[in-house]
Amino acid sequence: MSVHANARKVTTHTLQEMKRAGEKITMLTAYDFSLAKLVDRGGIDVILVGDSASNVMAGRDTTVPMSLEHMIYHAQCVERAVDRALIVVDMPFGTYQGNSAIALESAIRIMKESGGHAVKLEGGAEIVESIQRILTAGIPVMGHLGLTPQSIYKFGTYTVRAKEDEEAAKLIADAKLLEEAGCFAIVLEKIPAHLAKQVSDALSIPTIGIGAGQDCDGQVLVLHDMLGITTDFSPRFLRRYLDLESQITGAVEQYCEDVRGGDFPNEEESY
Ligand code: KIV
Numbered sequence: 001m002s003v004h005a006n007a008r009k010v011t012t013h014t015l016q017e018m019k020r021a022g023e024k025i026t027m028l029t030a031y032d033f034s035l036a037k038l039v040d041r042g043g044i045d046v047i048l049v050g051d052s053a054s055n056v057m058a059g060r061d062t063t064v065p066m067s068l069e070h071m072i073y074h075a076q077c078v079e080r081a082v083d084r085a086l087i088v089v090d091m092p093f094g095t096y097q098g099n100s101a102i103a104l105e106s107a108i109r110i111m112k113e114s115g116g117h118a119v120k121l122e123g124g125a126e127i128v129e130s131i132q133r134i135l136t137a138g139i140p141v142m143g144h145l146g147l148t149p150q151s152i153y154k155f156g157t158y159t160v161r162a163k164e165d166e167e168a169a170k171l172i173a174d175a176k177l178l179e180e181a182g183c184f185a186i187v188l189e190k191i192p193a194h195l196a197k198q199v200s201d202a203l204s205i206p207t208i209g210i211g212a213g214q215d216c217d218g219q220v221l222v223l224h225d226m227l228g229i230t231t232d233f234s235p236r237f238l239r240r241y242l243d244l245e246s247q248i249t250g251a252v253e254q255y256c257e258d259v260r261g262g263d264f265p266n267e268e269e270s271y
Contacts, residue, residue, distance in 0.1 A: 025218025124174025
């Protein structure tokens with residue numbers, strides 16, 4: 001077991017120490033009390049209240065419609081469940097781009113109303129002013145580079161980013177900028193593994209990869225994808241640890257059969 005797995009609370013400093021010690025950081029998403037409790041109990045280091053809630057909880061095609069209120073609600077549910085993990089909350093689209101005063105106000109609302117421990121923002125140079133302003137309030141910030149789903153209408157597709165030299169060079173420059181600005185970690189999403197290694201080696205803050213190969217300092221997956229609850233999303237980087245879709249539908253089928261056949265409830269299950 002890792003030396004950090006027993007630590008009472010994971011902080012941004014714990015993650016920094018883990019990078020220094022060469023110990024991998026684990027991160028998963030969660031959006032509700034019951035699953036967040038299990039994820040925390042499983043020993044995860046970081047729980048991301050991701051705006052991927054838009055996809056897996058609300059059934060939307062993109063993360064664009066998420067509001068600050070939605071994110072605060074999900075983060076409140078998670079916060080009530082968690083004893084150990086660091087809770088990072090995604091700032092939703094439209095709450096930090098282009099106006100650092102609004103960014104600060106949004107981040108303060110997340111911290112005060114949800115009890116989360118840090119916020120995550122997507123983007124590099126374009127949003128660095130917002131990041132700097134949020135940091136002035138003592139709010140820890142996680143960056144997010146590569147495939148940034150809030151910009152899906154700019155990219156047009158969810159394919160691998162930064163395969164070309166120009167985009168790779170911008171990503172490296174953005175990563176350094178975010179580190180200099182004071183981010184405590186950076187998510188690298190869907191970029192070539194060699195580029196993620198180059199960025200991870202160049203930074204002193206940890207990188208957390210999703211579809212970015214094994215040389216990142218940590219890994220993150222969307223909980224519903226790795227548990228096999230969502231089955232219509234099968235990117236190459238996704239490893240499914242369970243097949244809950246068939247187990248849950250199987251249990252529901254069995255329940256329907258039992259009720260319809262008069263087998264449930266039986267005498268022992270009655271008063
Ligand atoms: O919203 C989310 O779940 C994320 C992860 C994919 C990193 O940002």
